Amino acid sequence: MNASLGLLQVMKEIRRSRSIMVSGGILVFVAALAVIGPFVSPHSYLTTDFDGRFIGPTLSNFHLFGTDDLGRDLFVRSLLGGRITLLVAIVASIVSLVIGVAYGAVAGYVGGRIDAVMMRAVDALYALPFIFLVILLMVVFERNFLLIFVAIGAINWLDMARIVRGQTISLKQREFIDAAKIIGVPAWRIIFRHITPNLLGVVVVYVTLTIPQAVLVESFLSFLGLGIQEPQTSLGALVNGGVSQMEQAPYLLLIPALLLAAILLCFNFLGDGLRDVLDPRQESA
């Protein structure tokens, strides 16, 4: 069924869904590894070793993924990159979630002229060439972490706002909203107490599907050299570095690329699985 299911029932459905359990499990494992791994490894992401450049993946000396052109341990750097990538994904999603849900719910609920103005504003923002905007931001301001989060969140919330608005408009016509109005519940309370909780199903699904988008954008920016800066790294930056060493040491490209692909696939499967459980309109049985 849908978001109206009790939490317990949703949990039961989730546990039954193989795609959610497998992809969720992998993501948790990767996240845990990304957080703990760098502390466990004897190597640091910074230490260069000019005697140990381009060592292939090996168990000796704990260079599990080998070393790069500067002799830095790829295992630690991949985990560090994964950490940044996941962080970007999550922060960007939260930004898009908060802005998108609030904006969309207000526009949809209030309706009329205000809705029209708010949604035309969204259309106008859509029309801006985003990458150009980000490049401009990066050039004008210092390149930093925060800016990437803000920039990525700033595109994602547009989609979220549209989806939430559409859902709100259909929820608004339900009788329990009429009932709330008759009771005298003020509009802000109707939006946050009656509309928003019922959007949960759709929003959760959509967030898990925007995360890969955010990851991709970050990787793309890093690949262009606009994202995370050395010696910090992200999976996108590692792939970028790997490309230039492709002939000499293909594992420098393959390992981060596979890791990135795995994360993206897991989020996509997670989103699809959650949609099957939470979103009534996509029923597949």
Place this chain on the structure above:
Amino acid sequence: MSLLEVSALSISYPGSAPVLERLSFAVEKGQSLGLVGESGSGKTQTALAIMGLLPANAKASGKVVFDCSELLGEPEEMLNRYRTRRMGMVFQDPMSALNPYVRIGDQLNRISIEHKLVSDDEAYDRSLEMLRLVGLPDVERQFRSYPHQLSGGMRQRVMIAAALIGEPDLLIADEPTTALDVTVQAQILGLLRELKDKLNTALLLITHDMGVVAGNCEHMLVLKDGKLIEKGMTRQIFAEPAYAYTRSMLAAARRSDLLPQSRERPVNEQTSALEIQGIAVSYAVPGERRSRRKLGAVRELSMTIAPGETVALVGESGSGKTSLARAIVGLLPVQNGSMTLLGKPLGGTVETRPNALRRDLQMVFQDPAGSLNPAMRVDDIITEPLTVHDPDKLKSNREELVTAMLQRVGLDALLARRFPHELSGGQAQRVAIARALVLSPKILICDEAVAALDGSVRQDILKLLRAEQERSGLSLLFITHDLATVRQISHRVVVMYLGRLCELADTKSLFASPKHPYTKALLDAVPVADPGVGIIVTSELGETPSMLQPPSGCVFHPRCPYSVSRCSEELPVLHHFDNNSAACHRAAELDL
């Protein structure tokens, strides 16, 4: 050999109790059999099993033998030889049973062609013939219309035509009139009877309404929770029901039919709780927002409700009764006229009204599940009005308050932490009532509040509402299309038709001596739960005209058997009698 023999039919779904247990019955050629039960009794499942339409995850066992061939569990190709040619089915909701994108004529043609009933060239004639048979007016034009362009009654006629096009030996009708208005219901039931005799078709009529069975079926079965309770001749079962359950179902049907519990009006004529003066409610015509055309849902309607009084608002779909209710609570703007609540003017929409006015006026909706927020728990739902109006009272003793409210509406305190989907329909409606009552309103508007509930649950809710009224002197505006409910609960009745008031009367005199021909037609159309009474042939009323082009003069005149030329020219005013007022030119002279 019987035409259809069902033996030991059991149906179950994984993870739940069986929906049908070892049901056996037979239908003879040309016989009419009524299958009666409340929702969840397994009656629809039986029909689906016979037609081979059970969902894939259903487990069915037993035998369904149609004319010496076993049908249960047979492959589609085999079943298709029986569908249409030997068995036809009419569903409850004709709108969802017809394909909305295909012209009705083409839908009928397809059936004939698919089943090779006639050659492709003859399909058109065959379809026309069927549409004529089911009494569709202006057949050539209707042939090319889409389902949404027809009224509910006409759609159901098309469904019947589709079910009978292969001249089947058995017609299964699953609640064929439940979604229709009473006057239309009478017409459709009449049509089924007529066609059954004409074509000598056996009829399996599935219904929850004892009245429908009484007038239409020689034999009947009573189902409860998937088990057969009673079977036999309808006459006999009505005369001497053997089981308590049948007795209570009959009593519920009869109580409303034969024993009007007319209620004394509270004597307090000076003050009125709610007074409505000539209000009008209209919508922009859908799809024509730019044009100035308006759909007048309620026109020049005046009425009052005294403190502690129950007024029933009766009318068929499209009569404007729900629009009136929504205008009173302020969900719809009022174009004209005025309303006062306990002497204070009641204007604007609900957003602009002061809190004090809002808390005195509460509403209970038809669909209990839809009117409760699925993401909130019962206790939060019940206390929400207080968090808005009286947060201090809530802070100190929230728990006791919730328990007390749940008890007041007859619910266990354990339900407080449940979500709405974990409640039954009756329980959910009680929660909705508790939410409305927690503010101690002066007026409670019930919009078809019991229409979605089964007979016994319905009685309980009506009892609860009456008890609340006696306890707190609440006024009730009870909107319904069901006259049986009206008798039980109301002091006075307002009858609406196409947005206008037809008759306003004390409940007793409305049923005993209606003054408006429309009221009379409504009363006659209600099926009587007594096979001895036989069939009252109601005058053919024809179809309800469109709200977009309401008839001139008296809006009822095109369907009125008593209309004279004046009726189409002049709008009738309200004529007052002892206990009735009727908006009819001939109210005084007619003896209805």
